[in-house]
Amino acid sequence: MGGACGAKELSGVRAMTAKAKRNSQEPWIEVDVLVTGGGLAGGTLSLALAQNGFRVATVDLENPAEWTDRGFDGRASAIALSSQRVLHGVGIWDVIEHETAPIKEIRVADGHSPLYLHYDHAELATPGQAAEPFGFMVENRSIRKALNVLVPKTPNLTYYAPNVMVALERTAEGAFATLKDGTRIKAALVAVCEGRKSPTRDQAGIKITKWDYKQAGIVCTVEHERPHDFCAQEHFLPSGPFAILPLPGTAEKPGCRSSIVWTERADLWPLMMELDDDEFLEELRLRFGDFLGEVQVVGPRFAYPLSLQFAERYTDDRLVLVADSAHGMHPIAGQGLNMGLRDVAALAEVLVDARLAGQDIGSQAALEPYARWRRFDNALMLAVTDALVKLFSNGNEPLQVARDIGMAVVDKLPNVKRFFMRHAMGTVGDLPKLMRGETL
Ligand SMILES: Cc1cc2nc3c(=O)[nH]c(=O)nc-3n(C[C@H](O)[C@H](O)[C@H](O)COP(=O)(O)OP(=O)(O)OC[C@H]3O[C@@H](n4cnc5c(N)ncnc54)[C@H](O)[C@@H]3O)c2cc1C
Known part of the structure; x- marks a missing residue:
């Protein structure tokens, strides 16, 4: 497999090997990319790079054996069709497909208003071709489980986990990282x-720009009497959005399980988390309604305080920020991981191109196309999600009337509706190759 390091790095290795001997420490392990954080975004990036001939070392704080515990991360993510293509491209999809549920319809309602917006994937069908779903619901644990299956089988890729980087020196010759257990890694780039x-x-x-939404996302899984028919529902309540997202269900009760993302105000969410199971269910029922029959909470509940954050720049010498390390957004539109996977696909493509052009992949020149490509797109999505939070977490009556009318109007305009539906699929804009289903 071809590496990205040229003669410049080789001389750097010699220099650092001498230093290593001086310190009588571990020898330097030389790779092209050191990925710090091997979770959803980092794991996908590690696979994409290793599969394209880069030597990759990935460090994660957590023990991968514990990643799949029910208590580790209760989130399930709505991933757009374009993100599914990235997971497919790196092999994750084949491992998890049976644990995912397609999103075929989206229904958005403003509280208990009779006006709502309804998207049906069938409206985007073309003659002779079955309509593709808007996206899929995937439990975060499933992606981590797939990483545990794929990483050991992937040549060029080594995970160091649980572990953490305790020192990093970035020089013209390379990035020199020391891990907590003494392992020393020299890389052209740290992602x-x-x-x-x-x-x-x-x-x-x-630096990052950050503000707190003074809300938390309470996340849990529910079982219900009637199937969801693969419809994702979002109800805008005065405290914030309440989303009911379709999960696959069980063999006995297919389609009768959903993931809940219940946004609650800062003064209320700790109280909700303290309720006993019966009281919590009662509160949940008030918001859920009875359209799917009897509902039960299954498994633990989690609360994630919500904020917006955006890094002032995405690159530095031999360093690049990816996914939530670069941007964090409110889950109102379910876009955080989708944007992160866009970063992953764009960065992998930019690095492959840089290597082909004979560039040092850790140089600012090689990384600049990534920053240009992703910063604007992410900033736009942050602005959209922030505007949605302000528009919908608001009990102001004239505003409520205006947004209800807005939703009803969009619902009646087929071209505008199709535009929004394509956005939900993530298939618009300047898509990286992996998001178009192409190889790098
Ligand atoms: C309530 C809620 C619902 C959401 N729903 C959706 C949705 O429906 N759709 C969607 O697209 N997005 C959604 N998101 C956003 C999505 O969860 C995040 O965007 C996504 O998890 C980001 O992935 P990541 O890999 O960047 O970060 P993380 O998932 O946070 O992973 C970071 C990894 O880095 C490791 N790590 C941390 N520090 C270090 C260190 N110093 N050294 C080494 N390793 C380290 C961690 O152990 C972890 O494995 C939601 C978010 C919330 C809060």
């Missing part, structure tokens, strides 16, 4: 995928 609280980003001096 930072550590999620929102990224120490490597902070240590690189990259």
Whole structure:
């Protein structure tokens, strides 16, 4: 497999090997890309790069054996069709497909208003071709489970987990990282995928703009009497959106399981989390309604405080920010991971192109196309999600009337509706190759 390091890095290795001997420490393990944070985005990036001939070392704080515990991360993500193509491209989809549910319809309602917006994937069907779903519901644990299956089988890729980088020196010759267990890794580039609280980003001096929504997303799984028919529902309530998202269900009761993302105000969500199971169910029922019959909460509940954050820049010498380390958004439109996977697909493509052009993949020149490509797109999505939060987490009566009329109008305009539906599929804009279902 071809690597990305040229003669410049080789001389750097020699220099650092001498230093290593001086310190009588571990020898330097040389790779092309060091990925810090091997979760949803970092894991997908690691696979995409290794499958395209880069030597990759990935470090994660957590023990992968615990990733699939029910208590690790209760989220299920709505991923757009374009994101599904990325997961398919790196092999994750084949492992998890049977655990996913397609999203065939989307219904958006403003509280208990009779006016609503309804999208049906069948409206995008073309003659002779079955309509594709808007996207899929995937439990985050499923993606992590797939990483545990795929990583050991992938040549060029090594996970160091649980582990953490304790020192990083970035020079013209390379990025020199020391892990907690003493492992020393020399890379041409460090791809930072550590999620929102990224120490490597902070240590690189990259500032973030951040504001708190004073809300949390309460997440849990429910079983219900009647099947959801693969319809994702979002109800805008005064405290914030309440989403009911279709999961696959069980063999006995197919389509009778959903993931809940219940946005609640900062002064109320801790109280909701403290309720006993019966009280919690009662509160949930008030918001859920009875359109799917009897409902029961299954498994643990989680609360994620919600904020917006955006890094002032995405690159530095031999360093690049990816996914939540670069941007964090409100889950109102279910776009955080989708944008993260766009970053992954774009970065993998930019690095393959840089290698072909004989560039040093850690140089600012090689990374600049990624920053240009992704920063604007992410900023736009942050602005859209922020506007939606302000528009819909608001009990102001004239505003409520205006947004209800707006939704009803969009519902009656087929071209506008089709535009929004394609956006939901993530198939518009300047898509990276992996998102178009192409190879790099
Ligand atoms: C309530 C809620 C609902 C959501 N729903 C959706 C949805 O429907 N659709 C959607 O697209 N998005 C959704 N999102 C957003 C989505 O969950 C995130 O965008 C996504 O998890 C980001 O992935 P990531 O890999 O960047 O970060 P993370 O998932 O946070 O993973 C970071 C990884 O880095 C590791 N790590 C952290 N620090 C270090 C370190 N110092 N060194 C090494 N490793 C480290 C962690 O162990 C972890 O494995 C939702 C978010 C919330 C809060």
